[in-house]
Every structure is written in structure tokens, then in C-alpha cells.
Amino acid sequence: MKLNESVSTQEPQDLYLPVMSEVLEVKRLTELETLYTVQLPGGRDLGHQPGQFVEVSVFGVGEAPFSISSSPTRQGVFELGIRRVGLLTEKLAELKPGDKVGIRGPFGHGIDLEKFKGKDVLIIAGGIGLVPMRSLINYVLDRRDEFGRLIICYGSRSDQELLFTDEIAAWQEDPDVDFHVTVDRGSPQWEGKVGVITTLIPGLDLDLDRTVCCVCGPPVMYRFVLLALKSRGLPDEAIYMSLERRMKCGVGKCGHCQINHSYVCQDGPVYHYPDLKSLEEAL
Amino acid sequence: MAAKPRVAFFDFTGCEGCELNQLNFENQLLDMLEHVDIVEWREAMDDRPGEYDIAFVEGSLSTPDCIKRINDIRRRAKVLVAVGACAVQGGINGMKNTRPIEEVREEVYGKDKYLFPTLPALPLSAVVKVDVNVRGCPMTQLEFLKVFTALVMGKQPVEPNSAVCVECKLKENECVYEKGMICLGPVTRGGCDAHCPSFGQYCTGCRGLVPEPNLKAMEEILVKHGLSVNEAWKRLHLYNSHELEGLKS
Amino acid sequence: MDLKFLASDRVEAFVSHLMQQKTVYAPQHTGKHSVALEKVDDPAAVILDYGRTMQSVKKFFLPPRDELLSFDLTDHSFTPAAVEPLDAILLGIHSYDRAAIDRLDYNFSQGHPEKNYLTRREGVVWVGVSFEPDEFHFSGSVGISPHETAGFDAFLTRVREGYLVEVLTDAGRELVSGFELPPAERPKPAPGHFHQHIFLPQAKLNEVMAASYNNEIWAEMAEKCVGCGSCNIVCPTCYCFNVEENVDITVTGGTRERIWDGCMLREFTEVAGGEVFRGGLAERQRHRVMRKFKYLSDKTGHPWCVGCGRCTAYCTAGISIVSIVNRCVSDFEERHTTAM
Numbered sequence: 001m002k003l004n005e006s007v008s009t010q011e012p013q014d015l016y017l018p019v020m021s022e023v024l025e026v027k028r029l030t031e032l033e034t035l036y037t038v039q040l041p042g043g044r045d046l047g048h049q050p051g052q053f054v055e056v057s058v059f060g061v062g063e064a065p066f067s068i069s070s071s072p073t074r075q076g077v078f079e080l081g082i083r084r085v086g087l088l089t090e091k092l093a094e095l096k097p098g099d100k101v102g103i104r105g106p107f108g109h110g111i112d113l114e115k116f117k118g119k120d121v122l123i124i125a126g127g128i129g130l131v132p133m134r135s136l137i138n139y140v141l142d143r144r145d146e147f148g149r150l151i152i153c154y155g156s157r158s159d160q161e162l163l164f165t166d167e168i169a170a171w172q173e174d175p176d177v178d179f180h181v182t183v184d185r186g187s188p189q190w191e192g193k194v195g196v197i198t199t200l201i202p203g204l205d206l207d208l209d210r211t212v213c214c215v216c217g218p219p220v221m222y223r224f225v226l227l228a229l230k231s232r233g234l235p236d237e238a239i240y241m242s243l244e245r246r247m248k249c250g251v252g253k254c255g256h257c258q259i260n261h262s263y264v265c266q267d268g269p270v271y272h273y274p275d276l277k278s279l280e281e282a283l
Numbered sequence: 284m285a286a287k288p289r290v291a292f293f294d295f296t297g298c299e300g301c302e303l304n305q306l307n308f309e310n311q312l313l314d315m316l317e318h319v320d321i322v323e324w325r326e327a328m329d330d331r332p333g334e335y336d337i338a339f340v341e342g343s344l345s346t347p348d349c350i351k352r353i354n355d356i357r358r359r360a361k362v363l364v365a366v367g368a369c370a371v372q373g374g375i376n377g378m379k380n381t382r383p384i385e386e387v388r389e390e391v392y393g394k395d396k397y398l399f400p401t402l403p404a405l406p407l408s409a410v411v412k413v414d415v416n417v418r419g420c421p422m423t424q425l426e427f428l429k430v431f432t433a434l435v436m437g438k439q440p441v442e443p444n445s446a447v448c449v450e451c452k453l454k455e456n457e458c459v460y461e462k463g464m465i466c467l468g469p470v471t472r473g474g475c476d477a478h479c480p481s482f483g484q485y486c487t488g489c490r491g492l493v494p495e496p497n498l499k500a501m502e503e504i505l506v507k508h509g510l511s512v513n514e515a516w517k518r519l520h521l522y523n524s525h526e527l528e529g530l531k532s
Numbered sequence: 533m534d535l536k537f538l539a540s541d542r543v544e545a546f547v548s549h550l551m552q553q554k555t556v557y558a559p560q561h562t563g564k565h566s567v568a569l570e571k572v573d574d575p576a577a578v579i580l581d582y583g584r585t586m587q588s589v590k591k592f593f594l595p596p597r598d599e600l601l602s603f604d605l606t607d608h609s610f611t612p613a614a615v616e617p618l619d620a621i622l623l624g625i626h627s628y629d630r631a632a633i634d635r636l637d638y639n640f641s642q643g644h645p646e647k648n649y650l651t652r653r654e655g656v657v658w659v660g661v662s663f664e665p666d667e668f669h670f671s672g673s674v675g676i677s678p679h680e681t682a683g684f685d686a687f688l689t690r691v692r693e694g695y696l697v698e699v700l701t702d703a704g705r706e707l708v709s710g711f712e713l714p715p716a717e718r719p720k721p722a723p724g725h726f727h728q729h730i731f732l733p734q735a736k737l738n739e740v741m742a743a744s745y746n747n748e749i750w751a752e753m754a755e756k757c758v759g760c761g762s763c764n765i766v767c768p769t770c771y772c773f774n775v776e777e778n779v780d781i782t783v784t785g786g787t788r789e790r791i792w793d794g795c796m797l798r799e800f801t802e803v804a805g806g807e808v809f810r811g812g813l814a815e816r817q818r819h820r821v822m823r824k825f826k827y828l829s830d831k832t833g834h835p836w837c838v839g840c841g842r843c844t845a846y847c848t849a850g851i852s853i854v855s856i857v858n859r860c861v862s863d864f865e866e867r868h869t870t871a872m
Contacts, residue, residue, distance in 0.1 A: 016648075017612055057788075060436055060438075060603065060605055060783075061438055064804065083805075090439075246801055246809075252644065253773070254772055255773075314781045318783060431781075446760035448761065449794070451762075452762050452766050453587075455568045456563075457562070458846065458848065495798065497755075497757065503849065507850050
């Protein structure tokens with residue numbers, strides 16, 4: 001094979017220029033996390049899949065990847081749930097409605113919805129892993145008849161750090177959602193379960209033949225969740241995982257997000273678990 | 284617009300070369316003053332109020348009085364910036380730490396030594412929390428301006444911490460090891476644009492060690508080039524005695 | 533093939549002839565031992581007989597500091613950086629560096645084709661020159677001869693009295709037209725011999741490298757390596773970059789720039805919150821070598837190392853990529869024989 005035979009015939013693009021977009025709403029979720037509602041110029045649709053991300057930038061401060069928290073079924077605007085952990089996110093926390101941020105994307109390989117349709121959808125979200133998973137949850141809820149059961153396991157460090165508490169309350173009420181939540185450390189007011197997220201898995205009511213599962217959480221969580229899922233007998237083919245890496249350019253050039261031969265910004269962040277087995281650095 | 288940040292400058296044990304460098308901006312000094320109110324600066328003015336948004340501190344801590352003063356500055360400053368090798372890693376003053384303190388005291392002050400209490404020279408971070416480091420001996424104007432603008436914008440400046448070698452390679456500098464010199468560049472933090480090697484000199488390590496330095500590999504490099512490991516260790520101590528002490532324990 | 537002859541004493545005149553057509557970049561001395569590709573102002577300064585430049589031609593298409601846009605903090609508007617075609621003659625380029633550009637062309641045209649790089653790539657006329665392999669070159673092991681003419685418009689092969697000139701394309705013909713070159717009186721000589729070799733061709737290396745993931749060599753290299761990142765920064769096929777914001781002292785505007793980055797540097801994989809995904813030097817060395825001999829070659833069939841020897845020549849610790857790969861090969865073969 002000649003090298004130049006495999007290249008794209010697309011016209012070269014300005015890959016690094018952001019689209020200046022307006023922040024419509026800023027809602028504090030916890031002490032650390034904020035939910036931003038953002039609109040592209042002219043209310044243009046972002047056109048994303050659940051699990052994809054955008055690069056968000058503030059001039060003079062920087063740019064970083066954030067997963068999209070809203071479902072593509074809710075068009076016109078999109079939402080980003082962002083934790084304050086560094087330079088850029090500190091600056092983002094100061095944003096007010098009407099302020100502008102730069103947006104590039106959506107990027108990456110999201111959830112292959114065709115593979116999820118007609119199936120029972122099991123979602124395992126740890127910490128801010130709920131942010132991207134909320135996109136899938138709301139997609140399933142908005143297109144309820146296209147999916148089987150919706151089972152959600154959500155683990156958080158403490159009850160003060162629970163995200164989207166009003167939506168959680170709604171999911172708990174909804175007879176159509178099988179919702180489970182646990183916290184590592186509960187406050188005296190906490191009446192729910194205490195323990196790591198894997199403790200939720202043994203008790204789940206699963207139909208193994210028709211369940212697909214998507215896992216998203218901190219790096220340390222994946223191996224333990226996998227073990228728990230395997231001991232329930234869930235086949236590898238039914239498992240998808242969304243991985244966090246440093247996706248700097250978003251377009252498969254800068255190299256920062258590479259796991260072995262795979263660029264997370266191109267092949268991921270959502271991977272089919274069987275494909276991850278050849279990536280030694282992944283989990 | 285919000286009130287201008289109040290900025291103060293302080294010095295401890297050092298040569299004040301970094302502060303002189305701050306006054307040397309000429310072209311940018313007026314632009315800087317647009318954005319801040321300078322409320323305390325012994326080198327440039329003499330009245331003194333109480334609280335600071337940003338305190339730039341030069342020099343290492345070497346007397347009990349220094350410790351009292353730095354704690355006081357820390358209490359009054361929202362952001363504390365260590366400026367220059369003495370403040371960041373103890374600097375050249377740290378060389379005294381390698382000898383018994385009484386011996387040093389006697390050598391410097393002779394029979395009057397009891398009038399001058401002294402301590403091992405410490406970087407600011409050994410006593411108080413330091414928010415930002417501006418490294419180098421002296422600190423470079425370019426880097427100081429970068430830090431300054433970042434702080435005026437209300438963001439944490441990014442501290443360069445890859446080795447000097449990166450900057451030499453970007454500039455296509457001939458490696459000074461090829462000229463038979465001991466260079467501390469491979470284990471020294473860059474951010475200086477490889478200033479010394481660019482002028483044919485070796486790196487003296489003034490910006491401090493890179494995070495997780497592989498000093499054993501550094502020794503092998505010296506041996507491979509037929510250079511003195513002993514001499515290299517002496518040079519490493521020139522600016523980094525305090526840090527090396529920390530690595531040992 | 534129409535082979536012409538350029539006598540040593542006419543090289544300067546030839547360079548002047550090229551300079552009349554376009555800007556010329558060529559190797560020139562920057563120190564007693566070092567040679568760099570620089571814009572030619574004085575034809576006499578051009579060095580065609582050299583070992584290697586510290587930086588390859590990559591620097592012209594992917595500059596170490598590359599402005600992406602400038603922004604205005606008062607109204608949050610931005611202006612894209614103007615990117616111009618290089619539109620120049622690159623003279624005295626070695627075959628491995630031309631081969632490296634084929635690889636970068638692939639990286640920047642596959643998937644999302646990138647305008648910045650591809651625009652700069654336009655308007656280049658390539659004039660190659662043969663090289664005499666030194667103690668570090670091993671491009672022969674990755675299929676690149678010192679006489680390889682692929683990708684060049686014209687190629688100079690060093691002979692004792694001067695250079696044999698091959699004109700390879702229309703652009704090359706245009707370049708030499710008007711400059712009298714007599715026909716060569718003898719054929720192209722055989723290329724020089726390499727002193728460094730990788731024991732196996734790439735077709736077999738993929739399997740070897742796949743089996744070398746847990747080799748002890750990575751930990752051994754981590755003992756010797758200081759993690760300075762020089763090997764990344766001098767590599768002609770490394771293209772990783774970071775993006776930085778620079779704010780003017782007036783705090784009214786600034787620029788967003790991309791700067792070269794390297795997978796040997798600790799922060800390379802660090803994400804917000806502090807997690808580093810390749811924290812150890814062993815893992816970083818492995819990633820660097822696997823990228824050259826496995827990850828990208830699995831995908832394209834081509835090794836992503838062109839055998840220039842830079843990473844080894846400029847490593848202060850003396851770590852040799854050829855030795856690493858050969859160690860993987862011999863360990864693999866040993867295991868293979870004992871297994872049988």
C-alpha cells in the first residue's frame with residue numbers, strides 16, 4: 001500500500017477555529033459542578049450522539065474537552081456539566097448568561113445507538129461519569145418505545161456530590177426506570193445505600209440475553225465494574241465503556257489521547273469492550 | 284470595572300537582582316501599571332498599607348525574623364508569588380545548608396556571631412504556601428510578564444517543567460556535552476528558552492530540578508562523556524541544595 | 533534516465549541559479565559540528581555533504597511554534613492566523629527526511645485533513661542529495677536507500693568530483709533549465725554501506741513488537757533515561773503538539789499557538805485533576821518505540837521510523853532505538869526457538 005492512497009479526499013479544513021457560542025443558562029449542580037446551557041450561532045443544531053464531546057475554550061485561558069450532557073433529542077441548545085478542577089474550569093465557573101465561549105466539535109465516537117435499540121439499557125455511572133450518561137438516559141426516555149428496560153446504577157463519593165438531583169428524583173419516581181444509587185460516604189441525612197458502585201450490580205434484575213451496558217466513571221472504577229458484570233454473566237459483547245483521556249485537538253492529530261494504537265478522540269471515547277482488549281493501556 | 288489588584292514586592296536573603304530586573308522593563312512597566320496598584324515596594328517606593336492581592340517575594344529565608352515576616356506577608360496576600368531561585372528553591376544561599384550552621388555563622392560574623400541569629404536557607408515553600416513560582420537566577424523578564432498577565436487575568440499561570448534539553452533541541456543548539464562541558468540541562472527545568480546553552484554556556488541548574496529527576500541516569504551521562512560526577516554534584520548543589528536534601532530523605 | 537554532472541566548483545553557481553527562481557532553504561553550518569536547514573542568503577554557505585541536521589524539514593510545515601489564531605479580549609472575537617504556502621526550493625535533503633514528509637502528509641491528510649499543514653506544504657520543489665551513512669544512520673533497515681529518489685524533483689548523488697544530477701519531474705526540469713549541465717560520464721555509483729541495522733524487516737517487526745510489550749527492556753531503558761524528551765523533539769515523524777494561550781501585557785488580546793510536544797514528557801497524558809496515564813519512563817519509552825514500529829505501521833504497513841538516527845545521536849544518555857528494537861527481536865527469536 002502506498003501511503004498517499006489511504007488519505008482522505010476531503011478538502012483541508014480549518015480544524016482549530018472555535019465557533020463562538022452563547023451561554024444561555026448557568027446552573028450550579030454542586031459546590032464543584034456547574035451545568036451550562038449553550039447555543040451555537042443562530043440556534044444551529046450541534047448534531048451530536050450521546051457520548052461525544054466538544055472542545056470548549058475561553059480566550060486567554062485555554063481549551064479542553066467536555067462531554068455533552070444533553071440528549072440530541074432536545075435540539076437547539078446543548079448542555080455541558082463541568083467540574084471545577086483546573087485553570088479553564090475555574091474560568092468557566094465565572095461565566096454568566098450571555099457570555100461567549102468557543103466551541104469545536106462534536107468529536108469522537110459516541111454510543112452506537114443502533115446497537116442499543118430494542119435492548120434493555122444498563123447504565124453504570126460513577127461520579128461525573130453521569131454527565132455524558134445523562135445524554136443517553138434522556139435519549140432513551142425521549143424515545144422510550146425504541147428501547148427495552150432502562151436500568152441506571154449511579155455511584156457518588158458522597159450525597160452532597162450527587163449530580164442532577166431533581167432529575168434523579170424524577171427517575172426514582174418513574175415506574176419505567178429501574179434506578180439505583182449508592183454513595184461511598186453518606187452524611188447523617190443520607191437514607192440511601194452506602195458502598196462503592198460495584199455493590200449495586202449483584203442485586204440487579206437483568207435479562208442477560210437482551211441487555212447492553214454502558215460504563216462511565218473515574219479510571220479506577222472500570223476493572224471492578226467489569227469483574228462485577230462478568231460475574232453476573234453479562235457477555236463482553238454487551239459492554240461499552242467511555243474512557244477519559246487528554247483529547248486536546250479532537251481530530252486525531254495532537255497525540256495526547258492515544259491509548260496504544262487508538263486515538264480516543266477518533267475511536268472513542270465510547271469503546272465496545274471487545275475492542276479494548278487489544279489496548280493494554282486502556283483499563 | 285473592578286478595582287485594580289493591589290500588588291506588593293518584598294525581598295529576603297538574596298542579591299535583589301530579580302527585583303532590579305523587574306524595574307528594568309522600561310517598555311512594559313507603564314502597561315503593567317495600567318492594570319495594578321503597587322502598594323509596597325522598598326526598591327521603588329516607601330509607604331505601606333495592609334493587604335495585597337498579589338505579593339511578589341524575592342530571596343530565601345535565613346533568619347528567625349524572615350520566618351515571622353513571610354508568615355505576615357502570607358496572611359495579608361491573596362496570591363503569593365516566589366520570584367527567583369532563592370525564593371523558589373533556596374538558591375545559592377542554600378549552599379550553606381551543606382555545612383554545620385554554627386561553623387557558617389562564625390565564618391561570616393566572627394566574634395559578633397551572637398548578634399546574628401541564622402537558620403539554614405529555606406525556600407519560601409518550606410514555611411508558607413506558595414501559589415506561583417517564577418524561576419531562574421535571575422528570573423527572566425519574559426516569564427515574569429507572563430505570570431503577571433496571567434494573575435491580572437485572574438488565572439493560575441502554567442509553570443514550565445520539562446527539561447532545558449527540549450528548548451535546546453527546538454533551537455537546534457549544538458549540545459554543550461559535545462563541547463566537553465558538564466551541563467545540568469537534562470535534569471533542570473526549562474522555561475528559560477535554554478538561555479545559557481544558546482550562548483555556548485552550560486546550564487547551571489538555576490531553575491531547579493525537573494519533577495521526578497532521574498539523577499542516577501544523569502550520573503551515567505557524565506560517565507559516558509568522560510566528565511566528573513563529583514564536579515556535577517557540586518554544581519547541582521549550587522542552586523538546589525534544599526531540594527537535593529529533600530530527595531535524600 | 534538522463535544523468536547529468538555538476539562539478540564541485542559549479543555548486544555555488546547552481547545554488548545561485550536556484551535562488552533566482554524561489555527562496556532556497558538548505559543545510560548550513562550553525563556551529564562547528566552542527567548543520568541546520570536555513571534560508572540561503574549566501575550560496576557559498578550551503579553544505580551538501582553533511583551527516584544530519586538536528587531538525588528535519590518538518591519545521592517548515594509544522595513550525596515549533598505555530599499561531600492558530602489571535603483573539604481580542606475586549607469583544608471575544610478572533611482572527612485566524614494567515615497560513616501561506618512555503619513556496620520554496622528545499623535543497624540538499626536526505627532521502628529519509630523526504631520519506632518522513634510522506635508520513636506527515638499521511639497524518640495531516642487522513643481523517644480530518646488539516647489546512648495549516650497542507651497549505652504550507654504547497655509550492656515546494658525538492659532537491660535531494662545522497663548521504664554517506666554514519667554511525668547512527670539506519671534508514672536502509674526501513675527500506676530507504678541513501679540514493680532513494682522517491683518524492684524528489686531532482687536528486688544529487690555525490691561522486692568524487694561533484695554530483696550526478698537526476699532530473700525526476702517537470703518541476704525539476706524547470707529548475708535546472710537555463711543552467712548548463714553536461715551529461716554524466718559514468719553511471720550512479722552504489723550507495724554507501726550502513727553501520728547500523730535492524731535485524732528484521734518491518735513486515736516481521738509488527739509481530740515482534742506485539743510480543744515485546746512486557747519485555748524488560750522498557751524498565752532497563754527507564755533506568756538510563758532522564759525523560760528530557762529530546763528524542764521526540766528531534767524526530768522527523770513525531771508530530772504531537774500542545775496548544776497554549778499567550779496574552780499580551782496590555783491584557784486586551786493575545787494568540788493561541790500550538791507548540792511541539794512529546795510523549796516522553798510527563799505531562800503529555802495528564803488530564804485535569806492530575807491523573808497521568810503513562811506515569812513511568814518505561815511506559816513512555818515503550819509508547820515512543822511502539823509508535824514508530826507498531827501502532828502506526830499496523831495501520832499503514834509502513835514503519836513510522838525513517839532511520840535518520842537523530843533520537844540516538846542526540847540522546848545525551850546514549851539510548852539507541854536500533855538496540856532497543858534489536859533486543860526485542862533477539863528476545864523474540866530466543867523465546868521462539870526455546871518454545872520449539
